[in-house]
Amino acid sequence: MEKIVSLCRRRGFIFPSSEIYGGLSSCWDYGPLGVEMKRNIKQAWWRAVVQERDDMVGLDTSILMHPQVWEASGHVKEFSDPLVECKSCHLRWRSDDLTDNKCPSCGGELTEPHQFNLMFKTFMGPVEEAANAVYLRPETAQGIFVNFENVLNTTRKRLPFGIAQIGKAFRNEITTGNFIFRTREFEQMEIEFFVPPETDKEWFDYWVAERLNWYVNLGIKRENLRLRQHGQDELAHYARECYDIDYLFPMGWSELEGVANRGDFDLVQHAKYSGKNLNYYDEETKQHFVPYIIEPSAGVDRSFLAFLYDAYDEEPDQGEIRVLLHLHPDLAPVKVAVLPLSRRENLAAFAKQLYTDLRQCWTVQYDDAQSIGRRYRRQDEIGTPFCVTIDFQSLEDNQVTIRERDTMNQIRVPISELRSTLQAKLQGEDLFVLPPGGKIWKEETKV
Ligand code: GAP
Numbered sequence: 001m002e003k004i005v006s007l008c009r010r011r012g013f014i015f016p017s018s019e020i021y022g023g024l025s026s027c028w029d030y031g032p033l034g035v036e037m038k039r040n041i042k043q044a045w046w047r048a049v050v051q052e053r054d055d056m057v058g059l060d061t062s063i064l065m066h067p068q069v070w071e072a073s074g075h076v077k078e079f080s081d082p083l084v085e086c087k088s089c090h091l092r093w094r095s096d097d098l099t100d101n102k103c104p105s106c107g108g109e110l111t112e113p114h115q116f117n118l119m120f121k122t123f124m125g126p127v128e129e130a131a132n133a134v135y136l137r138p139e140t141a142q143g144i145f146v147n148f149e150n151v152l153n154t155t156r157k158r159l160p161f162g163i164a165q166i167g168k169a170f171r172n173e174i175t176t177g178n179f180i181f182r183t184r185e186f187e188q189m190e191i192e193f194f195v196p197p198e199t200d201k202e203w204f205d206y207w208v209a210e211r212l213n214w215y216v217n218l219g220i221k222r223e224n225l226r227l228r229q230h231g232q233d234e235l236a237h238y239a240r241e242c243y244d245i246d247y248l249f250p251m252g253w254s255e256l257e258g259v260a261n262r263g264d265f266d267l268v269q270h271a272k273y274s275g276k277n278l279n280y281y282d283e284e285t286k287q288h289f290v291p292y293i294i295e296p297s298a299g300v301d302r303s304f305l306a307f308l309y310d311a312y313d314e315e316p317d318q319g320e321i322r323v324l325l326h327l328h329p330d331l332a333p334v335k336v337a338v339l340p341l342s343r344r345e346n347l348a349a350f351a352k353q354l355y356t357d358l359r360q361c362w363t364v365q366y367d368d369a370q371s372i373g374r375r376y377r378r379q380d381e382i383g384t385p386f387c388v389t390i391d392f393q394s395l396e397d398n399q400v401t402i403r404e405r406d407t408m409n410q411i412r413v414p415i416s417e418l419r420s421t422l423q424a425k426l427q428g429e430d431l432f433v434l435p436p437g438g439k440i441w442k443e444e445t446k447v
Helices: 002-011 032-051 067-072 141-145 148-155 197-217 265-274 300-311 345-359 372-381 392-397 415-426
Strands: 014-016 028-030 056-059 080-085 092-094 114-117 121-123 133-135 161-170 185-195 225-229 241-249 252-263 280-282 287-289 292-299 312-317 320-325 336-340 364-366 386-390 399-404 410-414
Touching (some): 002 014, 002 300, 002 312, 028 032, 032 056, 032 161, 032 185, 032 197, 032 300, 056 148, 067 133, 067 265, 185 197, 185 300, 197 225, 197 241, 225 252, 241 300, 252 265, 252 300, 292 300, 320 372, 336 345, 336 372, 345 386, 345 392, 345 415, 386 415, 410 415
Parallel strands (some): 056 161, 336 364, 336 386
Antiparallel strands (some): 014 028, 080 092, 080 114, 185 292, 225 241, 241 252, 280 287, 386 399, 399 410
């Protein structure tokens, strides 16, 4: 984990929040590379669960919601963790995280546990009184449930269908840590999939497999993922069944995403508290019923950490260590780097033109500082899949070299084919199948 944290800091993926003031516990800022990668994760998710499907639509609901939402959802009553305090040093802990009844910091005696509600409370408007209290949402899901009818009426979707949302959630966690794994402000990618009650089991299995495959398709090693079923005693108050998709993080197996069968709990509760009829009418069977909901709920920040950790690699390289991120091209913050072999004017102008052209398609970096070897290493370390090198011969034959991050193989292609070749390779076309008349060589024997 230390290496990942250090790489993130050094290369501008993630910075401590408010760092010039000494930082704020467990709050992090995504830097120039981090924000690109985070956007790529969200885009890959949206593409898989909304764009490429007929049975899903998206939504973006507000963080502040009517306070009754949280009464109805059960969060005011149930969304709490058992809190204990050390009688000596007064540090506070989650009692269910402790193996014995001693303070992990000083070994002191602990108080009896009491339930601590995890929702952040604030006030709407200029008067701080109980009547104006609102909560920062602890999950994005409720924004979807309360819009179920709106979506049905405006999209004419029929069951089974789902609604997807990406957004911030807030939890006043008693203990945080492991970098961006557990924080008080984080982002979720949630699907609420509405199904006829009698089909809940098959949809539950479907979504567990679908979500596992999403991680694998984006490069996470299968052996670093596992499914863990929740025991009856750990099921959330709304869940009938739940599986965690766990990832083997540096601190051990931990939850990456939860897939829950929420049954009809949420729609029944919101119908009760709002007085609205949230039944669904099935035109084929002429029946009214409350749909069941299958919920795959993923964390953007945890996915970020897992993708980064899984991609991190160190290789011996001519007496040194080559650090590289084997990031899937869809997730890599920079897709292509343009590297002129020299800063000479005619070469620079040529390379800049290429850079301007490629930037219309992808996030591209231009780097002309230091030796070409060092520049390759800099790009390897941030996971850039392809470097395009321009040399003096390029001025004569209008060809450039594409160098691939993982294999370090290189091919020479005509400029007229550069965009289409990169496009194909970024989309996963068999890497380094030679274009007609092209040649391939290893980095050590290059130009
Ligand atoms: N709507 C269901 C729900 O919120 P959850 O298991 O509590 O379920 C879903 O949260 C996902 O949100 C988790 O699998 C995790 O990826 C992410 N998550 C939850 N709490 C988090 C925290 N404190 N910091 C970072 N991510 C968190």
